[in-house]
Amino acid sequence: MSQTATDQRATKKDWLGLAVLVVPILVVSMDMSVLYLALPFMTADLEPTGNQTLWILDIYGFLLAGLLITMGSLGDRIGRRTLLMIGAVVFGAASLAATFSTSPEMLLVARALLGIGGATIAPSTLSLIRNMFHDPTQRKEAIGLWTAGFAGGAAVGPVIGGVLLEHFWWGSVFLINIPIMVVLFVAAPLLVPEFKDTDPGRFDPISVVLAISSMLSIVFAIKHGAQEGIDLAAAVSAVAGLALGAVFVLRQRRAANPLIDVTLFAERAFSAAVVVQFLVIFAMTGFSLFASQYLQLVVGLGPLEAGLWLLVPAVAAAAGAVLAPTLSKVIRTGTIIAGGLLSIAIGCMAMAFVNADSGLPLLLTGMAVLTFGIGAASTLNSDIVLTAAAPEKAGAASALSETGAELGGAVGIAILGTIGSTVYRHRMDDAIPAQTPAEIADPARETIGGAVAVADYLPEPFASQLTAVANSSFIDGFTLASGASAVLMAVSAVTVFVLLRRQTASVR
Template identity: 45%
Template sequence: MREHTGTAITDAPARADARTWLGLAVLACAVLLIAIDATVLDLALPFISADLAPTGVQLLWIIDVYSFAVAGLLVTMGVLGDRIGRRRLLLVGAIGFAAASVLAAWAVDPEMLIAARVLQGIAGATLMPATLGLIRHMFADARQRTLAIGVWSAMAAGGAAAGPLVGGWLLEHFWWGSVFLVNLPIMAVLVVAAPRLIPESRDPAPGRFDLVGAIASLAAVLPLVYAIKESALHGPQPEYLVAGGIGVLAALFFVHRQRATTSPLLDLSLFAERTFSTAVAANLLSVFALAGVLFFGSQYLQLVLDVSPLTAGLLMLPGTAASALGSLAAGPLTRRLPIGGVLACSLGLAAAGAGALLALGADGGAGVFVAGFTLVGAGVGVALTLTTDLVVAAAPPDRAGAASAVSETAYELGLALGVAVLGSVVSATYQGRLAELFPSNEGLDTLGNLVETARHLPDTAARALLEEGREAFVAGMHSASAATAVILAVTALFTWRMLRR
């Protein structure tokens, strides 16, 4: 395709200039930061436990409430950006994200930190759909747009894996609040540069905003997540079943609402496409596995193997690099092999990595963790790239925006559910083992709290308590790793069956 200059009207779309590529760099940094923020706290958990003394449930909420808020609001914020302008929404979100980061950095109790994470999630939900919508508007040339969306996808996929390394370096030099303050310089650059480098775009005829549907989507996501989390941690209880029932009813109402309204937030007919629905499921479960391994893996390295935050981040670096390389290798692989086979094999590779974590022990296992996490990272890296491409390609051009919103929602929900479900499996096993030895369980509900309690005991008693606690935590990791391996293996078989043609 040739580039045409002058004022004559041609059939060829205008190609992006240097200013547009600089605008992409600004958007890419914002997406990378949002993705990092979803996992950067993993290595800070022991420090937060020592400083704020959260309960096990509060600790899980500190980590995953951000992703829940983002996932629940992505579609709503995407529609809002269409109405008021995507660049305007981006700037509002950047300012809100910075303010919430400051609040989180100086939180004085778990409740304040959870509230700050909710505000971060709300602001983050404005940024993700706005960035992708702006990229589609900025790059008219098909090849350049493909490259730009590829950069966006790489930032979203790689950011979650890079979070622990960034967090490790910050925690090695500063206090735990620094993992939030690192957001401020990038958000400042975004606020200053976006009006100069990024053109405004909006839907000229967006239709009526479905406020009832937006409320219903939140009412569906949050109770269901709460029910899953609490049931995994404490077992089925009447209040959790009630919450789950409310979520299911809200979800059914949301589906009915979207089918009935003339301006739906989410085009549900997309899910009738087999390729689309399969890719969405594989996308969510891939991120689910990665987030869970990051969550309990970071605690294993620091609290069981007793390494520094920076060392823990470096031990995670091979898995991070494998994820990035897997993302880059996805395209060349599918040019030579069927995409269904490549996707199934990548999920199988990640399942093998999760299975390898069953060999971890309380007295050592850094090499085993690095090997297992590297396999998980490589497999998930390929899977995320392919599923994102499949989701977008499966939808007709006039519904590509809705398809992108679904992909983003699956990604964020996978992050949150990975921490909630697999983290709850680890916690339930850990607490069950300790309850047999210490019925009161006072100050021992999390491994971080147990380590802090051991610091105030005589050496002999501290060593005995740490040994029991670490053994219990590793047993929980084994349960979560086995569950992850089974889920990924089943997903690989399902994907191969659905996409083999």
């Protein structure tokens, strides 16, 4: 059924349907972080090689990013609810396989299937919200709750993972996905209406191959460059990805029935919104990586306690997401989005002053200010993306936004992580005496985790001295990355304010 936008207000059934749509996005968000907690236990049990471990971690994000555009367009064709239910089956089955994996290869395949299933969920849920909530104010509120669910998943993932790992085996972190996907599969036909494009035109498999190949190549180049440095493999992959992307765009411009409508980027608001989505996820993923390491390795908290403290920025993100639609009634949308980016900049600047003695208050304050801005900006930003396209093309439009987010996450970890690790290694090279045995110096120079592990085997006072130097080096990298991000986000806030200064509440 294709439905045009009207001023019809949502019913109680629509709001119940929204609850059904928020639950799976919470799970997808959880799965992005939960494996990091289980990693030490998984590696001890399955004994993967270093290369297998990296692929087990990365394959989920690779396929999620690579398939978003294709899945968004596919949902417009076969029905967004239908695609969502197919994704629920794939995600649930893959979770079951991951739970009981007995080899690295089995877990790798399961994680790949989780990425494929996850790629169906984000564009389907967001585009269904576009079709279910026609009133602009209600739609913003619905998107705010969706955004809060995504932020909540990222926050409660470590908490739930910590609880499960304290009582069960490592595979249990995937087990929670299964009952949630069963509920989605049963409840969606009852509470979520079906929507699809009634005249999608001929399907173009060549465009699908180009879209997937381009995204996978670009994401691989970013991640490989962050882990191994910019070598021939990263350069070739980046060039190939950009070339394939250019061919894809040219084909979409000439096709009678394109996979995505690239003319959307001619609208200044839409282009700015995709860039904003890139920036907010850039900030969120980059600093989530630093924050978890700071809490566990510098402050010395356990995984569960660290996860509980990270609920503070999650609550701030949810508050920003819920408050933004209300503010948009009296303040221009573009101003609020720019204000959200400015809030991110202020949060980054606060974290630039974190040190070994400042403890939790300054870090959590900075993270809370940062995530409040992310919640506010993301909510209204998603509304701009969804209303830029016709209702029957909302799936492809939301997929473009989510693709920007996935790239933002990959680039955030790559750039901010590289800044942090480069400063850390430089400081440690200067601090570790030249006569230190290689079996101690090498792992300590690489990561703060390696330094902490080595310190456990050293006598005092050498252990305390190594830990203090490693903490100081890590914090130097963290604060430099924070300061650089603060400048980037402040400049972006001004730019977005200029581009979207006339953007008001959506009316489509």
